[in-house]
Amino acid sequence: MRARRWGGAMAVLALLAIWTPARAQTLVADLSSHLIAITTGFTGTDVVLFGAIDQPGDVAVVIEGPETSQTVRRKDRMAGIWINNETLKFSHVPGFYGVASNKPLDALLPPAVAQRHEIGLDHVRMLPRADVDAATVAEFRAALIRNKQREGLYGTEVGEVVFLGQRLFRTSISFPANVPIGLYTVSVYLIRDQDVVGAQTTPLAVSKIGFSADIFDFAQHNGLVYGLLGVLLAMGAGWLAGSVFRKG
Amino acid sequence: MQIYLPIAEMSVNVFWVLGLGAMVGFLSGLFGVGGGFLMTPLLIFIGVPPAVAVGTQANQLVGAGVSGVMYHWRKRNVDVKLGLVMQAGGIVGTVLGVLLFGMLQRLGHIDLVISLSYVIFLGGISGLMLMESVRALFRGRRKGATRGKLHHHTWLHGLPFKMRFPRSRLYISVLLPVGIGFIGGVLVAIMGIGGGFLLVPAMIYILGMPTTLVAGTSLLQIILTTAVAAVLQAATNHTVDILLAMMLLIGGVLGAQLGSRASGYLKGEQARALLALTVLGVAVKLAVDLVLTPDDLYSITTTAGPK
Secondary structure (H helix, E strand, C coil), X not given: CHHHHHHHHHHHHHHHHHCCCCCCCCEEEEXXXXXXXXXXXCCCEEEEEEEEECCCCEEEEEEXXXXXXXXXXXXXEECCEEEEEXXXXXXXXXXXXXXXXXXXXXXXXXXHHHHHHCCCHHHCCCEECCCCCHHHHHHHHHHHHHHHHHCCCECCCCEECEEECCCEEEXXXXXXXXXXXXEEEEEEEEEECCEEEEEEEEEEEEEECCHHHHHHHHHHHCHHHHHHHHHHHHHHHHHXXXXXXXXX | CEEEECCCCEEEEHHHHHHHHXXXXXXXXXXXXXXXXXHHHHHHHCCCCHHHHHHHHHHHHHHXXXXXXXXXXXXXXXXXXXXXXXXXXXXXXXXXXXXXXXXXXXXXXXHHHHHHHHHHHHHHXXXXXXXXXXXXXXXXXXXXXXXXXXXXXXXXXXXXXXXXXXXXXXXXXXXXXXHHHHHHHHHHHHHCCCCHHHHHHHHHHHHCCCHHHHHHHHHHHHHHHHHHHHHHHHHHHCCCCHHHHHHHHHHHHHHHHHHHXXXXXXXXXXXHHXXXXXXXXXXXXXXXXXXXXXXXXXXXXXXXXXX
């Protein structure tokens, strides 16, 4: 179990080592931390991204969580009660998505460019796993985003990138307690004249650490033993309670 | 103080969960039932995924059952033979229930089935209990009920494979306790409840057991059934959160002690009427949720990748 977590940490280091700015020197950015540790006391956290640009322009930041498959179901009323009916599956859906910029996105980029770089909630990549008409896809896609927003995993609004002077910028990214574990990518884009002229990607790992991680790993990989231990623990607690309150 | 639940994957306030356990424990001590029927909907209500609520609840009930049986054991109110025979049906029911649970989860109907089972079982039984206790309250005013035979003979007593249960002074077909245990097992797996409120009347009215032995014996069968359910849910569906179960257990045990002391101040019929009203309230709330138009018609489930 420990080895697997170290493996994750090593992957982050390896990515850090090979990452180079796309167009050297136009843009430099980094995170206050490259690891979010979910410990027993975890209630969510903020990560600060800061950076500098060496030429005038605007900045957009996109945070994408690990890819997942999502099943979206629509309820219909049958015999008076609401029952899940129509279903559409999406693959390659980021488990977490956030975006921030120093100006409104539609003022910065035309939709085609935003689409290419997946900047903005309208452009998050998610692939429908069935041949259905565009209207249905759009409807289920909107529902998926709405549900993710309710869970706090997709940003409801564009975050603010703040410039400190001409060159330095910073923004803060909030992660809720239910943030999915895995490898995240934080992409920073330098935008000028309605186009992306520089980009940099930096990794961020979200990982369970310590007691809660040990329990999770154990439950996932030794389900039967975990279940048996859980029952023994419950029996022990019940027996203890029954003995302590014997006189009562 | 916040604590992160590793399986439910959410952060909860420790004192909140302990309080929840204590409150349900108090009610279960007061009425002499397991309390699973209150705990599972409450857990879902505070945001625990339904599947995790059911799995965790099965584990929690094992502990609650053990301390309950110890209490009845000291008073010699447990029919071990009958409990074990019921258990045989219980294990089969649990295994089938857990498989069914996994299948419904994949089809996306598990939440609906959990809610519907609650509405049907809780609504039906609490309605009957309420009528019964209201009638008893009126009769009590009018003066002593007549004492009938020990039990009436019906077609149920004509079933084959008869067996003697000396402790309960019964000579009945094993199919009856096995069948009751089977239904109990399915309920544990799908609804996360011990099913005491269903088993107890069934043991009194269908088996014709002496009422003094019913509580202890049903608890004995509940321990083993919930234990099997908890292990299977952990092994196949990964839905048992030990941390959550332990917190509920600690709160529940303390609450149950207070509750059983408070029960001395309540008359039997009054307690039953109150219990019936509580159960009916839960059932009505769930029924209304099924019928009302939900805020969002769409729901999502993560089917692959990190949750």
